[in-house]
Amino acid sequence: MASRLTHRLTSVLLMAVAVLVAVAGIVLVSGQAAIVITHGVSMNPVYHQGDLVMVTRAPSYSVGEIAAYNLPDEDEVALHRITDGNAENGFIFKGDNNQSVDPLRPRGDELVGRAVLHIPQGGLWLKTLTSPPVLGVLAFALLTGGSAAAATRRRRKKRRLAVSRHTTTPAAPSLTFGGLPSSLRVSVGIGSALAILGVVLGVPAWSGPLDERGASQIKNDQRMDFSYTADVGQSAAYDGTTANSPDPVFRKVADTVDVHFTYFGERGTVNVTADLSTPAGWRSSVPLTGPDAFTESDYNGTVTLDLKALEAKAQAASAVTGTPAGPLSITVTPQITTAGGALFRPGLKLNLTPLQLTLNDGTTGLSVAGSSTTDQPVTTQRMLGLNGMTISAAVARFISAVLLLAALAVLVVVLVFARRAAPADEAAAIRRRYAALLVRVHPMPAPHGRPVIDVTTFPTLAKLAERYGLLVLHWSRSGVETFVVQDENITYRYRAGSEHVPAEPEPVMQAQP
Structure with a gap:
């Protein structure tokens, strides 16, 4: 009866899992x-x-x-x-x-x-569960689980020559794991294993926080594109009225140049300077604009170079130092300070002579790329190491809770079915559990002159039978189940339902004190 109920429960659970898997599969395949x-x-x-x-x-x-x-x-x-x-x-x-x-x-x-x-x-767990080794282990477990659940082993002990006449053991409970059907014992083992796994995984998961604070290095790609224009009017020097990079700007037709720049990268602030230098070693920096904050990932700006003013500054320094004033190198430098604290200083290098302004590095100098690495405080998930794998504490908590709930559900179901399958009286429980030791006989009196020892529990009688290598004789009379083990000189007896023993004396001899 218990076996059929257990198989029915297993079938229902497997069917529920199969339905869920089928529904999920249909949704995914569709x-x-x-x-x-x-x-x-x-x-x-x-x-x-x-x-x-x-x-x-x-x-x-x-x-x-x-x-x-x-x-x-x-x-x-x-x-x-x-x-x-x-x-x-x-x-x-x-x-x-x-x-x-x-x-x-x-x-x-x-x-x-x-x-x-x-x-x-x-995703890591899904890849692991669907890997060929894990699928092979699951298939092997499914194929061998049913036969392993029904397998039993019996061991008999060798007969000994002596035993105490006064033997007593604590009373056995009416429902023990040893008395369960093999399939229910397997379920108890599974539930216990799930509970152990849940505790082992849950202790480190619940003993600390879900998140940890740390620093993460973030790489920021940056680029600056330069160009310049000058209003040159109508002249034979140019085809139009505007000189554009990378063409030189002849000073007889223009002494003012607009430098345009476009930045791509992390948001921040920008300020622009014109860095002046001469071959003799004189250097000076002229602020042009800024600082200016921007919140987008790109920024467009324009500054104006007054070539006469810059040349005059170099000549004034030359008059003081006695060094040559030219040729003058001009580097237009937009300095970007990102929100993360990184600096990006691209430069447009120009050469200024009394005749013209030219681009120093050709067209390659019109675009400058770079990158920066900043430490940014981040909150990351606390990770746990598990047999070479790492999972987050949140996932470990979820899995441990599922394992513990599954273990509780298995054990509750086992308890319910075990109680339903348990016999209504002690004698029936003995007959079911110790069927291999029992031999049913007609009621028989004890041989005259043989001492009879009444033991207090049937497991004690069963141990005596196994120790001597004997079978337990069993009969029923007047609602009392009698179980007897006969040694060479002593009869050991246990009565189930002995509180209902009839008043008339039993034709057997009691043990002497």
């Missing part, structure tokens, strides 16, 4: 949902490497939502935030940790779906 395992740092700090994100199709998408779209010619998707656009003309995506927007503009019907579920480090 394309209404997808599982995304993140990699890279483009969405930090929202998502981290190895997180699991479920995305589902939606009738509409809005700016600010995180959504996924397929990358062309690649078996991957991009999971970024919608920053602008619409479903008809295409959405503009950008990673929270990226400096620039994505080059693709997918329309609404081309999106895989928007993020609805986030499991930190869940």
